[in-house]
Amino acid sequence: MRIVACLNGDRRPGAHPALPVSVDQLVTDAHAVVAAGATAVHIHPRDPRGAESLEPQVVAALMERMRADGPDVPVSLTTALSAESDPWRRYDLVHRWPSPALPDSVSVNLHEPGSVDLVQLLRDRRVAVEAGVWTVDAARILVATGPEVAAVLVEPTQVAVEDARRNTEAIARVLDRGRVRVPRMLHGVDATAWPVLEQAVEEGLDIRIGLEDTMRLPDGTEAHDNAALVAHAVSLTRARA
Structure with a gap:
């Protein structure tokens, strides 16, 4: 089981006292979560x-520092439109990422415009792609286009836990019917983060946790940092082993 620490996401600086933003903070935090x-x-x-x-x-x-001073684990970067709202400019920026500093993988949200072309560009650049699937329609895009991806990130964004679970089940049905056999990761956000993580553990799927997904522990208290969130997730996986 992969346990991915999502360190910062699109949260604004200061959203949490321990949210890593600078390169120095991200390198330090990466060591702590590992x-x-x-x-x-x-x-x-x-x-x-x-x-x-x-x-x-x-x-x-970022990548030069992570390679030089960070922990020896795979590094994934986002390509979400929250980071660059113009799909065509996003494509151009990723095209110009220097080869010596490419990440191990990137996430591409399939519901976003330009996602299929971006997946192909990344595959041409030999960067593994993790397909972000938030909706049934996004799952259908994955099945219909058949891009080569390393993993599927099932990411229900519904606020209510039961709604998130229903969406997750519907996505899984589409992926199963489409014979998408690559590893799957399942995670929620904020109120659904821990319930969905527990579901992923029960189903034997890869998991992720971090301040991108939630700033609180399951009991509602604010997590001290990313490492505290990861440590609790690890304890859950061991309890169900």
Whole structure:
């Protein structure tokens, strides 16, 4: 089972006292979550102002430091439109990411415009793609287009837990019918983060947790940092082993 620590997401700087934004903070946090049991990290790169960015120089600065000083685990980056709202400019930015500083994988949300072309670009650049599937329609896009992806990230965004579970089940049915056999990861967000993580553990799926997904522990108290969230997730996986 992969345990991915999603370190910052699109949360604004200051949303949580321990939210890592700068390269130094992200490298330090990556070491902490791996020590807590994470097997990979997922990062939204930030520019010097703390805003999400897919600019080549921002990605290069992050990845060079992660390779030099970070833990020896796979690094995934986002390509969400929250980081670059213009799909065509996003494509151009990713195309210009320097080869020596490419991440191990990236997530591509299939419901976003330009996603299929972006997947192909990344495959041409030999970067593994994790397909973000938020909806049944996104699952159908994956089945219909058949891009080569390394994993599927099932990401229900509904606020209510039961609604998120129904969406997850509907997505799974489409993927199963379409014979999508790659590994699946399942995660929720905020109020659904822990219930959906527990569901993923029960189903033997890969999991992720971190301040991108929730800033609280299951009892509702604020988590001290990403490492605290990962440590609790690891304890849940061991309890069900």
